[in-house]
Amino acid sequence: MGxxxxxxxxxxxxxxxxxxxxAFFALPMLWLVFAPFDPxxxxxxxxxxxxxxxxxxxxxxxxxxxxxxxxxxxxx
Amino acid sequence: MFGSAVVGQTFLGFAxxxxxxxxxxxxxxxxxxxxxxxxxLPSSVVAFLWIAFLDGQSGxxxxxxxxxxxxxLLDTLLLAVIVFNTWRGTAxxxxxxxxxxxxxxxxxxxxxxxxxxxxxxxxxxxxxxTIRGHILTSLLLISLWTFNDFxxxxxxxxxxxFRTEVLPVFTFRNAISSGQLGYGAAISxxxxxVNLIIALFYLxxxxxxx
Numbered sequence: 001m002g003x004x005x006x007x008x009x010x011x012x013x014x015x016x017x018x019x020x021x022x023a024f025f026a027l028p029m030l031w032l033v034f035a036p037f038d039p040x041x042x043x044x045x046x047x048x049x050x051x052x053x054x055x056x057x058x059x060x061x062x063x064x065x066x067x068x069x070x071x072x073x074x075x076x
Numbered sequence: 077m078f079g080s081a082v083v084g085q086t087f088l089g090f091a092x093x094x095x096x097x098x099x100x101x102x103x104x105x106x107x108x109x110x111x112x113x114x115x116x117l118p119s120s121v122v123a124f125l126w127i128a129f130l131d132g133q134s135g136x137x138x139x140x141x142x143x144x145x146x147x148x149l150l151d152t153l154l155l156a157v158i159v160f161n162t163w164r165g166t167a168x169x170x171x172x173x174x175x176x177x178x179x180x181x182x183x184x185x186x187x188x189x190x191x192x193x194x195x196x197x198x199x200x201x202x203x204x205x206t207i208r209g210h211i212l213t214s215l216l217l218i219s220l221w222t223f224n225d226f227x228x229x230x231x232x233x234x235x236x237x238f239r240t241e242v243l244p245v246f247t248f249r250n251a252i253s254s255g256q257l258g259y260g261a262a263i264s265x266x267x268x269x270v271n272l273i274i275a276l277f278y279l280x281x282x283x284x285x286x
Contacts, residue, residue: 014095017091017095018092018095018096018103018107021088021091021092021107021111022106022107022110024163025107025110025111025113025114025163025166026110027129027136027137027140028114028125028126028129028136028163029110029113029114029125030136031125031128031129031136032121032125035128042134043127043128043131043133043134043135044128044134044135044136044139045128045136045139
């Protein structure tokens, strides 16, 4: 390919940096991917369920609709 | 221990914008979306996420580090808040520097490269002088936003023993929770004064440009 050692090194360094940055930004959000579908959620990020019971409970609470409406009124 | 969310946000944001500037790959959009989602999630959601992430018993961070049981929010105190704030705010710096870097004329970089300038020399002698105004504007805004940020309260309630309490949280606790009106008003004035000093400092630097 005609790449010098320096260019290879720069590419490896770039990949490592971008991968670490992506992990830094993604990892704290990992828990939010699993917990809403977890029948017995803890603070641990682990696949469980999946169940939609948590979402059903949310929409059965009448106060949710009030706050949702308030937020929309503020934002629109 | 030296740590600053403004330094962290600026360096990480600039590093992402600079290293990815010529990267043509769908992965670039993935990285950018991750950074920006961290910025646009509501504070209450973000606080919840980070409490789960840093939990000592079953937090994601400790699960990834075998044999570590640190209760990060209690043991590393402000450092945890600084890392959190860097995570939270880097997107703004990244977006601003991406826009700024696209305004650097490619011909200037080309000339520097033909003259034999290394990547670091191009950065120092061509890029940084061109985007100086952007850097100062970004520093002004994120210094003020970070200084006035209330989100650490959602994460730690200022505890343990007030050691992660930032000035806006202190103001809230004294003025509103404890109802000390005069005291609270006095701190509010101090907060305002610090903001004015930060703003004047940067505006002075900006004016020196012309």
